[in-house]
Amino acid sequence: MSDAFDASHPIDLPDKPALEGLEDKWNARWQEAGTYRFDRSRPRAEVYSIDTPPPTVSGSLHVGHVFSYTHTDVIARFQRMRGRAVFYPMGWDDNGLPTERRVQNYYGVRCDPSLPYDPSFQPPDKPAKHPIPVSRPNFIALCDRLTAEDEKAFEDLWRHLGLSVDWSMTYATIDKRSQRVSQAAFLRLLARGIAYQIEAPTLWDIDFRTAVAQAELEDREQPGAYHRIRFGLAGQGMAGPPSQDPAGPSPRDSVGDGTRPTYVEVETTRPELIPACVALVAHPDDERYKPLFGKNVVTPLFGAEVPVKAHALADPEKGSGIAMICTFGDITDVTWWRELSLPVRAVIQPTGAFRPITWGQPGWESTDPARAQNAYDQLATLQPSKARAVIVEQLRQSGDLIGEPRPITHPVKFYEKGDRPLEIITSRQWFVKTMEFREQLLARGRELRWHPEYMRHRYENWVNGLTGDWCVSRQRFFGVPFPIWYPVRGDGGLDYARLILPDESRLPIDPSTDVPDGYSADQRGKPNGFAADPDVMDTWATSSLTPQVVSGWLADDDLFARVFPMDLRPQGHDIIRTWLFTSVLRAQLGHGTLPWTDVAISGFITDPDRKKMSKSKGNVVTPFSLLQEHGSDGVRYWAASARPGGDAVFDPAQMKVGRRLAIKMLNAARFALLQAEPRGPIREPLDRGMLTALARLVDECTGHLEAYDYARVLERTETFFWAFCDDYLELVKGRRYGDFGSEGAASANSAMLVALSTLLRLFAPFLPFVTEEVWSWWRPGSVHSSTWPTAAEVVASISGADEGALAVREATQGALAEVRRIKSLLKKPTKAVINKAVLPAAFSGLGPASRDFQAATHIRDLHFGDVTEPQLEFAEEPAA
RNA sequence: GGGCGCUUGGCUCAGCGGUAGAGCAUCGCCUUCACACGGCGGGGGUCAGUGGUUCGAAUCCACUAGCGCCCACCA
Numbered sequence: 001m002s003d004a005f006d007a008s009h010p011i012d013l014p015d016k017p018a019l020e021g022l023e024d025k026w027n028a029r030w031q032e033a034g035t036y037r038f039d040r041s042r043p044r045a046e047v048y049s050i051d052t053p054p055p056t057v058s059g060s061l062h063v064g065h066v067f068s069y070t071h072t073d074v075i076a077r078f079q080r081m082r083g084r085a086v087f088y089p090m091g092w093d094d095n096g097l098p099t100e101r102r103v104q105n106y107y108g109v110r111c112d113p114s115l116p117y118d119p120s121f122q123p124p125d126k127p128a129k130h131p132i133p134v135s136r137p138n139f140i141a142l143c144d145r146l147t148a149e150d151e152k153a154f155e156d157l158w159r160h161l162g163l164s165v166d167w168s169m170t171y172a173t174i175d176k177r178s179q180r181v182s183q184a185a186f187l188r189l190l191a192r193g194i195a196y197q198i199e200a201p202t203l204w205d206i207d208f209r210t211a212v213a214q215a216e217l218e219d220r221e222q223p224g225a226y227h228r229i230r231f232g233l234a235g236q237g238m239a240g241p242p243s244q245d246p247a248g249p250s251p252r253d254s255v256g257d258g259t260r261p262t263y264v265e266v267e268t269t270r271p272e273l274i275p276a277c278v279a280l281v282a283h284p285d286d287e288r289y290k291p292l293f294g295k296n297v298v299t300p301l302f303g304a305e306v307p308v309k310a311h312a313l314a315d316p317e318k319g320s321g322i323a324m325i326c327t328f329g330d331i332t333d334v335t336w337w338r339e340l341s342l343p344v345r346a347v348i349q350p351t352g353a354f355r356p357i358t359w360g361q362p363g364w365e366s367t368d369p370a371r372a373q374n375a376y377d378q379l380a381t382l383q384p385s386k387a388r389a390v391i392v393e394q395l396r397q398s399g400d401l402i403g404e405p406r407p408i409t410h411p412v413k414f415y416e417k418g419d420r421p422l423e424i425i426t427s428r429q430w431f432v433k434t435m436e437f438r439e440q441l442l443a444r445g446r447e448l449r450w451h452p453e454y455m456r457h458r459y460e461n462w463v464n465g466l467t468g469d470w471c472v473s474r475q476r477f478f479g480v481p482f483p484i485w486y487p488v489r490g491d492g493g494l495d496y497a498r499l500i501l502p503d504e505s506r507l508p509i510d511p512s513t514d515v516p517d518g519y520s521a522d523q524r525g526k527p528n529g530f531a532a533d534p535d536v537m538d539t540w541a542t543s544s545l546t547p548q549v550v551s552g553w554l555a556d557d558d559l560f561a562r563v564f565p566m567d568l569r570p571q572g573h574d575i576i577r578t579w580l581f582t583s584v585l586r587a588q589l590g591h592g593t594l595p596w597t598d599v600a601i602s603g604f605i606t607d608p609d610r611k612k613m614s615k616s617k618g619n620v621v622t623p624f625s626l627l628q629e630h631g632s633d634g635v636r637y638w639a640a641s642a643r644p645g646g647d648a649v650f651d652p653a654q655m656k657v658g659r660r661l662a663i664k665m666l667n668a669a670r671f672a673l674l675q676a677e678p679r680g681p682i683r684e685p686l687d688r689g690m691l692t693a694l695a696r697l698v699d700e701c702t703g704h705l706e707a708y709d710y711a712r713v714l715e716r717t718e719t720f721f722w723a724f725c726d727d728y729l730e731l732v733k734g735r736r737y738g739d740f741g742s743e744g745a746a747s748a749n750s751a752m753l754v755a756l757s758t759l760l761r762l763f764a765p766f767l768p769f770v771t772e773e774v775w776s777w778w779r780p781g782s783v784h785s786s787t788w789p790t791a792a793e794v795v796a797s798i799s800g801a802d803e804g805a806l807a808v809r810e811a812t813q814g815a816l817a818e819v820r821r822i823k824s825l826l827k828k829p830t831k832a833v834i835n836k837a838v839l840p841a842a843f844s845g846l847g848p849a850s851r852d853f854q855a856a857t858h859i860r861d862l863h864f865g866d867v868t869e870p871q872l873e874f875a876e877e878p879a880a
Numbered sequence: 881g882g883g884c885g886c887u888u889g890g891c892u893c894a895g896c897g898g899u900a901g902a903g904c905a906u907c908g909c910c911u912u913c914a915c916a917c918g919g920c921g922g923g924g925g926u927c928a929g930u931g932g933u934u935c936g937a938a939u940c941c942a943c944u945a946g947c948g949c950c951c952a953c954c955a
Contacts, residue, residue: 019917219954226955268955281955313953323955332953411954457884461951465882573949604949641893641903646885647948649892653904656917663917671914715894719902726919730912737913817921824909824921 011673011778017666019631019659022769027159035782036164039085040559048084049563050076051547051596052165053571053579054091054173057150058102061157063650066623068602070639072570073163074710075600077765079567080164081788087563089169089550090158094147095178096539097208097417100478103142108132111139111477113512113534136477136512143478147172157623162632162768164784171549173542174478179508181549182542183483185590186472187501194433194589195472197496201327201334202471204425205415206352206383210475211429212415212422213538214467215578222412222421225405226319227271229395230263231280234296234305264289264297264308265402267319269410271395272387273326275302275357275376276347281336282322284310289322300400301375301391302359303367309340328424330413331467347379348423350475354379354387384423428496430473430482430535434466434585444584444594451708452645455573455601459584462577470582472541479536483509485516488529500530504554544582547595566596573601573645600708603647626655633767634659640714640766661718662770665763668725669774672752675736676778679753680746684735686861687751688802689809690728694720694758695791695801701762702788710765717762724755727813731861754797758789815862 030036050072055065080086104110108127115135123142124132134142151172158165171177189195202211266280277299282289292308299306313335314323325336327344336342345363349355357376360369375394379387395401412421434441441463450456473482485500500516502509511532515521523529545553547566552559565587571579580599587595626635630652637658642648682688697720701713729752734740736748757779764771764783775783795801823832 017914219952224954266955270955315953315955319955321955325955330954332955335953413954452885454884458950461883465951467953576950643893646893651892651904654892657903660917664915667915667918669914674914712894715902725915729914730919733913820920821922827909829910829912 009778009780011676013670013673013777017670017773019633019662019666019770022773023160023162023627023632026769026772027162030164030782030784031167033782035784036080036086036088036166038087038089038166038169040562042085042562044562046083046085047087047562047567048076048079049087049551049566049568049596050089051550051566051569051583052089052091054093054171054543054546055154056093056098057147057154058094058099061153061623062605063623063626064605065157066161066626066635067605067639067642067648068570068572069158069163070161070636071600071602071644071710072568073161073636074640074765075568075570075705075708076164077768077784078705078710078788080784081761081764081786083787086164087169087550087566088163088165089171090155090163090165090167091170091546091550092147092151092154092172093539093543094143094151095173095479095542096474097476097478099143099147099174100139100476103139103146103478104131106146107142109134109139109142111136113477139477143174147174157627160624160627160632162636164768169550173539173546173549174480176508177555178542178545178549179480180555181545181553182480182537183507183509184504184554185545185548185586186537186541187483187504187507189432189589190499190501195430196433197428197430199426199428201337201424201426202429203413203415204350204423204427205418205420206348206350206423207419208415208417208476209350211427211471211473212418213471213540215470215540215581216416217413217422218416219411220414221409223407224269224410224412225407226267226269227392227395227405228320228402229266229268229271229274229300229324230400230402231266231297231299231306232263233292234298264292264322265320266322266324268324268329269408270326270329270384270388271401272354272379272384272391273329273347274299274324274391275304275372275379276326276329276345277304277306277324278327278337278342278345279306279325279340280308280322281311281314281325281340282308283314283316284312286314286316286321288316298367301394301398302372303369304345304365304372305367309336309342311336311340327426330424334424335467344426346426348384348425350425350427352383352420352423353381354384356380384421429471430537431469432472432541432585432589434470435468437585437588438463438466440588441581441584444588448584448594448596449598451598451600452643455576455599455645458573458576459580462581470538470585472538473535474538475534476536479539480508480542481510481512481536482533483507483511484533485511485519485530486533488525488527488531490527492527494531540578540582543579544586547583547587548590564595565591565593567598569596569599571599571601573603576601598708601645603642603645605650606647607650626652630655631659631662631769633662633769636766636768637661637714640710643711644708658767661721662767664725665721665760665767665770665774668721668729669756669760669777671729672756673778676749676753678742678746679750680743682747682751682754682798684744684747684751685802685805685808686728686731686812687747687805688798689805689807689812690724691751691754691794691798692802692806693809694755695794698758698762698789698794699791702790705765713762714766717759717766721759721763723813724759727816728755728809731812731816735861750797754794758794761786761789812862819862 052072076086076088100111106127107123108131109123110131110133112133113136115133117135117137121134121138155167186195203214203217204210205212264280280297289308293310294308296305296307298304313332314321325333325342327337327342327346328334343363347354347357357364357380359366359372359376366372378390378394382390392401392405415422442460445456445459445463483502486494486496487498487500489495502516512534515524516530519530525531547564551564551566553564569580569583583595587593634655635658638651638654641654682691697716700716704712732748732752735744736752738745760771760775760783768784771783
């Protein structure tokens with residue numbers, strides 16, 4: 001028996017159905033009934049688990065959130081109706097720099113780790129002009145306090161939007177669970193030698209004063225200039241006077257022909273790094289510079305002797321074809337430095353300022369130490385951009401600057417959240433090995449099912465382009481600390497070679513307040529005592545473990561076995577190289593598996609001018625006002641209309657369309673249920689044709705949703721629904737009221753109910769509120785707990801698919817359209833009756849079986865009269 | 881420099897081998913007994929360009945142009 005024939009539930013129709021208030025009404029009931037609660041008694045095969053992206057709660061609520069989370073919710077609701085136990089938790093990303101920055105601005109404070117904890121500290125009501133320094137524990141308490149408020153706002157939004165999340169399983173990336181998982185996973189990698197610590201050149205943000213990872217880089221076009229600098233040949237003293245040739249001598253003139261081999265010209269965009277120069281490099285095949293390989297040159301101003309080296313990475317086409325290697329100006333310098341075994345001459349400090357240097361000391365030899373010192377003293381303590389201006393003037397004075405700097409615009413590496421170009425600074429950092437797992441990671445990427453498929457390339461591109469292991473330590477405060485102490489040697493220095501590690505059972509710990517086993521608290525920082533590792537983990541070092549965190553790894557083995565590896569990771573394409581990549585890495589390293597089988601990528605929201613929406617443009621609309629204006633179903637309709645992975649235009653007009661669809665559903669359902677008796681066998685060809693078409697739609701929709709193509713399902717279902725309302729319901733209106741007897745009415749009523757039940761369930765994942773409302777008028781339980789419709793179920797209501805009736809439906813709808821067109825052209829009222837005899841064309845598609853118009857009831861449904869109205873017998877083709 | 885995606889009516893997009901589609905906008909008509917937060921109908925496109933495959937191409941292939949995104953060792 002189909003659902004539609006179960007008349008046990010009374011029909012209870014409102015007089016004037018409306019959308020207003022449905023969100024609050026149904027959210028309350030869903031929560032009360034536990035509609036979206038995860039049933040953890042079900043075996044893995046019956047579970048559908050989702051690795052929710054935890055939104056950054058310190059960021060603003062944005063329509064982009066609403067957009068992508070709706071996509072995931074559609075899938076979750078579909079899988080739930082398919083009978084899976086849906087594991088759909090929510091998480092909050094409250095870890096890391098964004099929160100620190102928000103807390104600093106919101107409360108007007110600054111973290112000073114050297115201060116002691118002040119239990120009575122309260123932030124001022126309004127942020128003070130100058131930031132108040134607070135201790136690290138106080139700062140973290142403020143982070144916790146503010147994120148709790150932010151999380152409440154997000155949860156309210158998600159509930160109002162109708163996300164079918166199980167709110168009992170919420171996690172945060174800074175909570176104890178996340179910390180424990182992050183620390184335990186790290187310690188296990190450490191034990192296997194996959195995590196390691198090394199002092200090495202690292203990407204460094206001089207404003208945040210922290211290391212950053214390759215994945216956090218972005219290029220920004222910056223104004224700069226090529227400076228042509230001359231380096232004298234060693235053994236000939238400092239370079240002689242500059243050339244009189246205004247264009248400057250070419251490198252060939254200066255070194256190649258032997259006539260004036262006194263200096264080499266080098267082009268650089270970072271002349272301030274000349275004191276950090278350790279070599280020059282040119283391509284091994286470059287004839288201009290071959291004679292110089294193995295010889296030394298002397299840096300201008302500082303008189304340091306540096307070798308000329310050959311390396312294939314040097315590009316003869318760039319600049320003068322020979323490059324200055326500094327420690328360190330850019331990533332290429334690091335490559336050259338490493339591969340050519342060059343020494344380090346570091347000038348930039350973690351603050352960005354040039355550090356004091358005494359020339360003439362070991363490592364800072366000069367042919368003229370006094371002159372070098374004099375030049376350098378003008379740079380010391382300056383920031384790089386200031387130092388550049390100073391040194392250019394010095395070079396100009398000394399005659400080592402050839403011509404004037406040539407302004408250019410070039411891409412420069414920035415930390416994605418930073419304001420000034422990255423520097424490369426040598427420091428002690430923690431790394432996780434990635435390079436040696438590249439092939440495994442590529443294989444996992446091929447194994448993963450991508451939606452849409454072409455997003456796979458982004459991942460492969462990234463993995464193939466990796467240049468080093470993953471730097472996971474950050475010199476920040478609000479993050480997961482490394483669970484590590486170091487012994488303090490007798491001389492007060494730290495013994496980095498001997499780590500003091502906590503037992504896994506103690507995790508999570510904060511080494512800056514917790515004491516390692518075997519030590520007492522008063523030994524902290526003392527000779528022969530211990531000291532904490534001061535760093536926190538990269539936010540991705542925690543986020544990469546969200547599958548393990550939500551699945552209860554290390555905490556709930558039973559849950560873990562039922563949900564991990566997970567089914568779905570939904571996320572944006574902008575974080576494939578970070579979140580997706582690191583998650584695949586961690587699952588591979590820790591579990592030897594993919595973290596999930598499928599990944600669904602969402603696009604961005606752009607404003608109508610095709611620009612990415614941004615706060616600075618003032619075009620950001622708050623999501624709540626949108627939900628209130630258009631209704632959650634209306635907004636969800638807009639979101640679900642966008643193709644998977646595609647960017648979408650912010651378009652309130654589409655939300656209005658969605659809202660109209662929801663209203664139409666209320667009214668169409670009301671019509672179908674208004675007079676639901678009599679009911680009986682569905683014998684009329686038009687009814688059977690409509691249901692046969694519906695069965696096909698159900699099959700199509702199920703397939704597309706299984707392939708994560710929600711947008712197509714919404715489009716097809718909507719198209720069917722409007723045809724159902726405008727054509728089918730209009731056609732059977734008279735019959736259902738008894739115009740052609742009770743059997744015809746019974747067929748129509750029964751068919752309408754089957755269709756309504758089926759359509760409500762097809763729409764339920766997209767428009768959860770209106771479908772639930774209508775469902776509640778006549779069906780028991782929640783539509784969201786009902787079973788997804790099947791073609792077989794629909795076809796069973798007519799005792800088998802009826803292909804012939806399909807043609808009847810199509811022809812009848814065609815005839816109806818023809819009749820309407822004629823009435824419209826003749827400006828006749830809709831209710832005007834037209835003589836069938838004047839419209840042979842309209843019936844030509846109905847086929848031989850329908851020749852006898854009087855006998856064919858589906859023709860009667862068209863309501864033709866026998867009255868001949870002369871003006872309807874037009875002489876010309878109305879279509880022409 | 882490498883990769884990916886996009887280019888269809890005024891706008892937003894679907895179609896992806898068989899005589900150009902939808903919604904919005906526009907114009908006209910209809911106060912129809914579920915719905916005026918409605919319904920019906922009309923007008924509007926040489927499917928970016930060039931070449932090729934095919935009986936047939938918006939749809940497949942190649943190249944070109946423009947737009948967008950990702951990546952890159954950017955002196």
